[in-house]
């Protein structure tokens with residue numbers, strides 16, 4: 001029998017945590033033949049709620065779930081971790097300045113990065129979901145100098161999935177027929193969902209759509225502002241689809257992209273496509289055997305260039321802000 005994979009989830013008692021943990025335990029994160037041990041990290045006042053979720057996990061009798069530990073100590077939570085999903089974060093509250101938000105999250109992600117550095121398994125893979133995800137990933141990564149930088153990633157898969165559905169619906173196709181979409185930049189309203197290299201049912205998506213006005217005025221804003229639209233409609237945030245995207249992100253990273261397709265991940269830039277080295281920005285990537293590579297050689301037109309640059313500018317500003325706060 002296989003050794004269980006240790007999966008650490010922070011913010012485990014939150015909304016996304018509740019939508020995520022059962023799917024991890026049922027085998028959807030890593031595969032239907034991979035046993036898992038869950039480590040749940042919470043702040044002290046939420047530990048009891050996490051214990052309640054753990055009771056429900058027990059009650060599911062998942063054959064692949066080989067244990068659940070709950071703690072408020074990051075060093076314990078990340079001990080031997082193979083996969084870490086950093087979900088818990090300080091949400092932006094009304095009237096909060098960006099600097100305060102970054103500082104509050106620095107207080108969470110810096111110690112977690114250090115705890116990962118000191119305690120995680122050699123093959124640790126980190127996905128940051130908690131916002132501002134790219135910059136939180138940058139902070140955690142800077143606090144973990146002994147861990148290869150490419151193990152720190154930020155989630156743009158939800159944006160990718162949202163874009164796939166919008167495009168499929170526009171063209172009357174199935175989502176499974178959409179390939180090679182790209183989300184560039186920051187997981188924020190400046191993100192750029194790029195369909196110029198995408199294919200739908202074997203046809204170039206931008207040519208099939210043939211409507212730049214729809215692209216600029218409907219598709220891009222719909223994808224970028226989807227989170228707010230869901231809060232408006234449901235009265236609660238998009239926790240289930242965020243959890244689904246976290247599952248997809250890790251599953252694809254571990255198990256590989258299909259031939260003829262790629263995915264989007266926030267990763268440390270190597271300078272490709274003019275994105276300054278070291279920023280955590282979303283790129284088109286292929287994955288294989290637990291590693292990923294940026295898709296190279298794509299032709300970036302003027303429409304795309306302007307939008308990628310705008311999102312990267314925002315990432316640069318966030319990086320400069322956390323640098324001046326001494327967080328990286």
Ligand code: NDP
Pocket residue numbers: 010011012013014015016017041042043046087088089090091092108129130131132158227237238239241242
């Ligand atoms: P959620 O579980 O709904 O969200 C958690 C984080 O995910 C937020 O930063 C949220 O960002 C982000 N997120 C990313 N994508 C999405 C998306 N599409 N839709 C919604 N959220 C998204 O928050 P809760 O408040 O329910 O739970 C957070 C939990 O984290 C609490 O239980 C808290 O105690 C815990 N926590 C744990 C910490 C730790 O383990 N050390 C530290 C801090 C908090 P956004 O703010 O933009 O909605």
